Amino acid sequence: MPPSSAAKSEFPWWLAAAAVLALAAALAIAASDLYAEVFATVAKGIGITVFVTVVAFALASAIGLGIALMALSGSQWMRQIARFYVEIIRGVPILVLLFWIAFAGAPAFVAGWNALTAPLQSAGFLGELLVRDVSLLWRAIMALTIGYSAFISEVFRAGIQAVEKGQIEAAKALGLSRVQRFRLIVFPQAIRTILPPLGNDFVAMVKDSSLVSVLGVADITQMGKVYAAGSFRFFETYSIVAYIYLILTVGLSLALRALEKRLRRQHGE
Numbered sequence: 001m002p003p004s005s006a007a008k009s010e011f012p013w014w015l016a017a018a019a020v021l022a023l024a025a026a027l028a029i030a031a032s033d034l035y036a037e038v039f040a041t042v043a044k045g046i047g048i049t050v051f052v053t054v055v056a057f058a059l060a061s062a063i064g065l066g067i068a069l070m071a072l073s074g075s076q077w078m079r080q081i082a083r084f085y086v087e088i089i090r091g092v093p094i095l096v097l098l099f100w101i102a103f104a105g106a107p108a109f110v111a112g113w114n115a116l117t118a119p120l121q122s123a124g125f126l127g128e129l130l131v132r133d134v135s136l137l138w139r140a141i142m143a144l145t146i147g148y149s150a151f152i153s154e155v156f157r158a159g160i161q162a163v164e165k166g167q168i169e170a171a172k173a174l175g176l177s178r179v180q181r182f183r184l185i186v187f188p189q190a191i192r193t194i195l196p197p198l199g200n201d202f203v204a205m206v207k208d209s210s211l212v213s214v215l216g217v218a219d220i221t222q223m224g225k226v227y228a229a230g231s232f233r234f235f236e237t238y239s240i241v242a243y244i245y246l247i248l249t250v251g252l253s254l255a256l257r258a259l260e261k262r263l264r265r266q267h268g269e
Contacts (some may be wrong), residue, residue, distance in 0.1 A: 022243075022246075025193075027269065034236060036242065038233065038240045039244075041223055041227045042223045042240050044218070044223055045219045046220060048219045049219040049220045052141055052144065052217070052219065053209045056148065057201075059141070060145045060146075063146075064148070064149040064152030065156050067150070068082075068154075070082035071083065071157050076157035083149065090150045090151065094147045094167060097143050098140060098210055100143075101139055101142055105139075106139050108169045109134070110129050110130065110134065113129050114128055136216060139215065144212075148201060154168075159190035159193040159194035160187075163185070163186050167189070168181060192263055195260055195263065196256075196260055199252075199253075202252065210245070213225060216228040220245065224238060240242055
């Protein structure tokens with residue numbers, strides 16, 4: 001059922017209220033030396049938060065697309081491997097996965113790498129890799145990548161399956177290869193279905209990136225923890241931390257919503 005005209009013209013009062021609160025908070029920060037100092041300290045972690053989120057999401061999307069294509073493969077073994085990956089990874093909390101990758105997966109990777117490259121190391125072509133050579137930042141990124149790839153793969157799979165089979169059959173009749181069918185027919189239509197939940201996952205990853213602070217990665221949350229521990233200004237510090245995350249997540253949500261509306265207009269929906 002199409003939305004009513006009243007629903008179409010409904011004013012976003014929630015956004016107006018949020019904008020007023022954000023402006024009031026910004027004025028309070030500017031007027032208070034304490035809040036300004038806290039904000040300046042915590043804001044140093046924004047770059048790390050954005051870097052972790054963007055890199056982990058890009059890698060998770062690439063892996064998720066690959067897992068989705070495996071799940072839709074004609075090979076039973078490929079489908080079973082994809083299902084195994086999705087169900088196992090989705091069953092592990094992100095925080096637990098973060099600890100496992102950081103303190104179990106990374107040492108195992110280093111041991112395996114050294115075993116495989118032992119001849120090259122003996123010949124002097126490569127040096128021995130140490131666990132401390134794998135930074136905690138990249139361990140955190142890999143944990144988020146693996147954790148979110150399972151969820152993103154289901155988004156891709158559902159979006160691809162939503163494309164009408166008749167169009168795929170028509171593309172086959174035109175002689176398009178499987179890669180051409182996916183690139184020219186399937187994916188351009190699937191992206192309209194995929195984009196909203198994919199955007200939600202991106203916003204969720206911004207928030208879940210705060211978990212990397214448990215490894216000491218200097219993101220927004222970690223900078224807040226360090227400042228609060230040294231100054232005992234817990235209320236002021238975590239209020240600023242929450243404010244920055246809200247600005248990031250609400251801003252991203254609005255941008256993604258605008259992009260979704262633009263795509264709909266382009267396709268005459």
